[in-house]
Amino acid sequence: MKSLFGTAWRPPQRAVLVPRRWLSRKTSSARQLPARDGEPIHPKHLLHLLKPANPDLRRPQFVMKRNYQLFQSLAESRFNHVIESMGNWAENQEEWRSFGLNSQLDLERQAGLFKATLAKAFELAMTKNKIGRQDNPLFWNLRNAFIRLESEGLARELQHAFQTFLMRDRFPQAVNELHRALADMRHPYEWYPATRMIQRTIHLHVGPTNSGKTYNALKALENARTGIYAGPLRLLAHEVWNRFTAKNKACALVTGEEMRIPSNADTWFHSCTVEMTPLNARVDVAVIDEIQMIETEDRGWAWTQAFLGVQAKEVHLCGEERAVPLIQDLCARIGEKCVVHRYQRLNPLVVSEESLGGGFANLRKGDAVVAFSRVGIHQLKAGIEKQTGRRCAVVYGSLPPETRASQAALFNDPNNEYDFLAASDAIGMGLNLEIKRVIFESAFKFDGHAFRPLKVPEIKQIGGRAGRYRTATQEMMGVSAKPVPGEVTAFDDEDLDIIQKAFKTEPGPIPTAGLFPPPSIIERFHSYFPPRTPMSFVLGRLRELSRISNRFHMCDFTTAMEIAEVIKGYNLSVSDRCIFVNVPINLRDEKQIAALQAFANCVAELGNGHLLDFGLIDLEVLDAVRPEGRPEQANYLRRLESLHQIITMYLWLSYRYQGVFQSQALAFKVKEMVEAKITEHLEKLNFVPELQRVKRQRMRKAAARIKEQEAFWLGENGEEAGAEQGEAGEGEQGARVLEPDDEPAGQLVDARA
Structure with a gap:
């Protein structure tokens, strides 16, 4: 978050006077307020002011009540802005009429009633500690939207909440019941009746990176008459497509922005991004790669859809061990056999005790330095080549496939001057690269919303690309060789500690699979609303009424x-x-x-x-x-x-x-x-060591500040909202917000199309 309340908002005076009264006279004099008396205090100082020096005032209940009072002031202020931005009744009467408002007086009256409802939601939170999705859904949705997207997210959620409030009396009971029935998504496997007619066998290949799980799944695909490969990246779809066409097997390439269909064959294989999996094609074998991404809240629905809907006699899922309980449970629910194939890493992997010390002097041939933006990758390339005098290849998600293939070939060839690789986290998805050591330029990344530390599975997957069982040259020659050990380290000492801890940590099992309602449900749901009802409201209403089982979660709306x-x-x-x-x-x-x-x-x-x-x-x-x-x-x-x-x-x-x-x-x-x-x-960018060092420090500070602010709103452990979202049982779901970074170097942007 750029600041506690966003960059544009200024709190009303009464929101500032409350915490001042809580400060003792001694505390108030010791802390110089960052604004003149009677003027609003800048949001960036609020977190500092709201940490009372008196130990008696640090009780969790007191602190959270105080925070909620401030949050209420912010929500009320933001709602006034929302009403202004939506336009008065005369300016936008067609849309207001669709919500049952026939005059400006109606609009003002309903806005007043909504403010009273808003105040009641905050009163429940402050006086009775009812802050859960079931007990206080309005408060829960507003708080989660604010935590994830600051004032912008809060304003958006307030608009949807107000529109829902306006429609509360617009439908008779029978229609409301129909809405709830259409929003019942507890059995998503029933969305694919043709697939349920097939008795499939699910083969789950799990193991660490470089264990051969995808290799074995693709062997099963190659031996089939027809089949589908579905992966998270366009680059992986291209790699599999190249593999099949090189073996004279007819194969179609299907991604969001490119389709290559064989013109001289009656049947063919499909290599596609997971969102483009052809669910209406009956095949012998389907391979769905990186199945652990079924838990992500922006794209997890695509893996769920492919897994539940693909019409294949054999479905091979490749991923991490933590996906096993979820997949076994889902297979039991649909009555399909699940065979788990476990693999061990084919070569050793060690985490270094020393970082690179912030420079390139200790680089060795076969090193890959991982960054998380396209600009950062090319700046690393420039710095490496300038300091070492050797060439550096680049690989990232949005690189054209032909360029990516040529860069990978240059790096993999031991007989040229391309000794190093600057790459994005796309290398963690199984690209064929002969990396000896993975170096994290930073242990933090921008996820499209804010800077955050890398998660344990991310670190293990990227770092696990270090070392190879056999090089491509050895495989072509059929040479048996001792496995090449891999090594993982970081650019700076500060990040190495995070990397080391990650490799000593085992992440828990994946609790839920992502869902997003298919177009057929959205269209039917929309048909029960008055004409000209904004689709954004219809989607918001569908999100609020959605009922799902404890093995699924609703993806980002x-x-x-x-x-x-x-x-x-x-x-x-x-x-x-x-x-x-x-x-x-x-x-x-x-x-x-x-x-x-x-x-x-x-x-x-x-x-x-x-x-x-x-x-x-x-x-x-x-x-x-x-x-x-x-x-x-x-x-x-x-x-x-x-x-x-x-x-x-x-x-x-x-x-x-x-x-x-x-x-x-x-x-x-x-x-x-x-x-x-x-x-x-x-390619003309320069690497300025001091600027890059400052940039990495700024990322660490930003991530630490965000963690502190989340603890400020969620409690000391910062886990309250996350625990609620993943709780067992059935109920209405909120949606997590995550947009891809606008620098398309990583996997999120690359795979969205």
């Missing part, structure tokens, strides 16, 4: 609801809106939002979807000369990345609206040109 808001002014069918809410987009970029609206308008009006007819697409940047100044260079890169994402969005839509977006070949050409421009720019 927030991005879909935001996209629905962005395109609500266009005359799209519900089916079209269900497509658009899944479009790959960075909603922090105004240019991408404008492009999305232009694309939505094109579909609504069945207009001309030729790429060059969209004047707002910044194609001029392709002719621009790379500037010299640092701020100008940053803006230049932002323009290129924005254009790249817009073209990706166009390609994604072109496969879903082939008669509208017809410039697919041109879009691929423009995409290649943009990628070349980005690569050219990144």
